[in-house]
Amino acid sequence: MSNVVLISVIVLGALGLVSAIILFFIARKFKVYEDPKFDEVEAVLPAANCGGCGYPGCRAFAEASTKNAGKEKNLDGFLCPVGGNEVMQKVAGILGLEVEEKDPMIAVVRCNGSYAHSPDKVKFEGVTSCSFAHALYAGKGGCQYGCLGLGDCVEACEFDAIHMSLETGLPVVNDKCTACGACVIACPRDIIELRKKGPKDKRIFVSCVNKEKGAIAKKNCEVACIGCGKCEKVCEFDAITITSFLAYINFANCKLCRKCVDVCPTDAIWEVNFKPRKPKPEAVRPKKIPAKETVSASAKKQEAFAEIKSIVSSNTEKSEK
């Protein structure tokens, strides 16, 4: 009996030993040298694998940045938007390089065509996908540049940072935004833009991307940019340019003086996270559609529905039977 045990132990032990020796030599023969810095860099990255840096995942970013650091001795063109400066400093530290401080960015939704501002003219019953709706028709409110409100950006976000507001039907970005740019790519209408977060999160931007003439834009949406040029004239820093009836504020030049906000006749320019202005009460306008506006919103919506004659849904329907 003890013989059997002994034989098994010896045979298995010998087998194991031989295999171990073979494996040892094979492992040496096929060894792939990997820079240990890959692992170090990867360890400090956020591991979100969002692709915001332009590489397929954090590992690919770590490999590419390490290789580039070895060759070019700089980190130009490498930025992890999720980790921001903090992480980039760490990466630079590991690679023994200096890195420039970059301004933190945030995704900004440049459309204010809410239910109240751009009442529905047609009814859409198709699939809830912006890409599909964009190919099908101009949009419920009639604006062919505006937000379709079907949430492709929400689906694209890996960070739970963008949600549809039920009151306005527009996406709202929250503090979790890492500026990875996934929503920018997902939006078929290029409404979302990555802009500077600004000092103390203060920022000013044109909340409209409508390139139509003022009269047409205004007909579909009362807060559309009509390209009147008042903001361009009042701006002292050459930050505002108007191309095809649409103002754009260059955040690199903007000094956040808020003059453009005051002159905008359609309230298309938004100021975010500023303190309300004291002396001129009439100049203070509700900017971010506070909750009190929702009452009028639903009333206007119903009014608009009463006028609805045609209904856009998808193209194919079961015919009348």
Added chain:
Amino acid sequence: MGLLKTFVLGGIHPPENKLSANSPVRILEIPPQVVVPMGQNLGAPSKPVVKRGDKVKTGQLIAQASGFISSDVHSPVSGTILKIDSVMDMSGYRRPAFIIKVEGDEWMENIDRSETLITDINLNPEEIIAKVKEAGIVGMGGATFPTHVKLMISPGKKADYLIINGVECEPYLTADHQLMLEKGPEIIVGTKILMKALNVKQAVIGIENNKPDAIELMSALAVREEGITVQPLQVKYPQGGEKQLIKAITNREVPSGKLPVEVGCVVQNVGTAFAVYEAVTKNKPLIERVVTVTGKALKNPSNLKVRIGTPIKNLVEMAGGMPDDTGKIIGGGPMMGKALATLDVPVVKGTSGILIMRDEASHRLAEGPCIRCSKCTQVCPMGLEPFLLSRLARIGNYSSAEQEKVMDCIECGSCQYTCPANIPLLDYLRLGKSKVGAMIRGRTKK
């Protein structure tokens, strides 16, 4: 009549509802103002050759083709160009268009407006194609592919069949049917012109069996002509699809991603054949077309001959006015047409019908779960698996959707029509097609 042919794979039988059948084509009055979009064809939009304030005559060239797949646009009325502006099209997007104020109806001098039938064609194929191009003719079935491009067969390929599509498989629509009944001899001459342009010896006019009068008339006319035959077909949707029609008539199958000329066939609509006749024998450009205006609640469903650019609301008025319980207005037929956002959009070269649906019939039913009944797979005329493709598009797996041949989908809507769970299959298929199309374009660019 011989044995009735049809295509093999799939197909459905929606209620025909040809309400406007046997209602003769009426001519709609010219409206005081017309809107003529520049891009009325598949492909590149045309470039304007007239300015604001210019006087134009009926049939005058106002916009020129701007690329290979592009077509000319002619003024459908005489008057003054009020402005060149962006105007809402069927989908609600604004596109450049001419707005023309109508003053009288003065035609270009070289256009023969008489009704006499001209049967002699003394032109060579190149001259015919040039005339078709000059007349701005596009596929009248709805796809609006420039006809002259279809007639220029790329070197190395040869067509041996011309198929004239008189199927009109869409429910409700009767414009092609009426055109065949009223302009039969002209269509036959148009067919002969097209045969000459393509240098083919055989032409087949395919007509579905629900139009016996048209089959009889066209057969009687065709026996006198050499090479032209009429093929009655079983009633089945989507037989009017190019690939389905080729399969039904010649039993040839167009390979995936290839054009019909690959199997030696060229398909043209009867409306296109008529337009070609008018262009070649009478120098008349494509400035008017027959449109079916129909709907169950409509007082007077009719077939109307209208100038391009006439607002759709004029057509609806002529057909008895807008019914009260209208839920949806569709440009085209119920299966492949597009819901309109407004009645102000103009008739364009590809408008085959206006369908007014009652409110109760124009809403989608609640979507249920897929029960794997495989009905969509059975009815797909392209042999695809719509349930799988829609699922792939829904989860965003577009590379698999491409492998499963989503680009072969002809968007006929049979799958969605037949789905017992009311799943919007076609919506997802279209989403998949647009995403995969973008992927393919991105690849070829690199």
